[in-house]
Amino acid sequence: MIGRRRRDSGQAFPIYVVMVAGLLFLAVAFFAVGKAAALRNGAQGAADAAALAAAEKAREEFEAPFLASLPEDMLDLFLRAHAVPGCSAAQGFASANQADVNYCLPIPGGYRDRIKVEVQGRKPVDSSVIPGTEKKVAKAHATAIVEFQCPGWRSVDLNHDSIRDVYFFTCPGGMVEIRPSSPPDWSRVSKLLFDVHLIDD
Template identity: 60%
Template sequence: MIRFLRRDRGQAFPIYIMMVAGLLFLALAFFAVGKASALRNGSQGAADAAALAAAQKARDNFGPGFLGSLPLNTLDIFLNAPFAAPCAEAARLAAANEADEKLCYPTPGYLRDRITVEVEGRKPVDSPVIPGSENRKAEAKATAVIEFNCPNPKAFDFNSDGVQDLFVFTCRTGEIVKITTAEITPGLWETVSRTLFDVRLVDQ
């Protein structure tokens, strides 16, 4: 009887070792999945920040052109003109979030439409249970839209001198923005740009 028990113990030991090895593998696999998910979330956050920063910088950059188009009555032409995405700003924000900007491009359209940024995280998954993971990094993409909130502006001859010098914007929020030619200075854009233009992330 004692010999029989010893024989059972000898047979159970390899099974025990296999079970421990299997559990260890599962633990490593779950850890790898969790790490990959965390890196993916981090890269998505970097892409979101980079796209928003680029869009906000673009809004700042075209302020002088926007204001300059008002007295010339060329606002529609200005809003339809192609613009360059400030990708240096996107790269800066991506780097601040431990990622590298891989692609940055505008999608021109009426109202200065979109800027898309693609990034790659700097940290690899590097898991012993995922082949090739030592070089695999998380990638993500985000798009920000610059939306003109106040369409159909109206121009008036404020001084009755035959020159349009008052511009009235009625925005979707119900807010009304009035600009006179005497106010058109670089400092004015900082005051009115966030009302005239909305910068936000959109679905891909």
């Protein structure tokens, strides 16, 4: 009987070793998957931040051409055909989130411009149980919108010299009055004139 018990115990030991090794492998694999998901989420956060930063920078840089278009009543032309700056701001926000910008693409759209950004994280998955992950990094993209939201406006020529002296904009956030000769603080009025937000794309 004693010999039989020893044989049974000897046969069970390799099975136990295999089971423990399998559980350890699964634990490491689950850890790698979790790490990959965390890196993917981090890259998405970096892409969102970079796209929003580029859109907000574009809104900021609209100040000079926007105001220059008012006196000669050329605002509609500016809104329909203008450059979309802002991508210079994307890398800084991507870097703050441990990522780099692969591309930043401004897409003019008249009253509704888009800025598409793709980033890649700096940290690889680097799992010993998943081949090819030594240099595998997470990538993500995001699209931000810069949208003119005050399509109904009127202008007044106070001096009757064919120069528009005052513009009134009816916006969702309230009325905006702009005198090109003494424009208001752009950082304040631009948020009423142009909405910036992310979209699913």
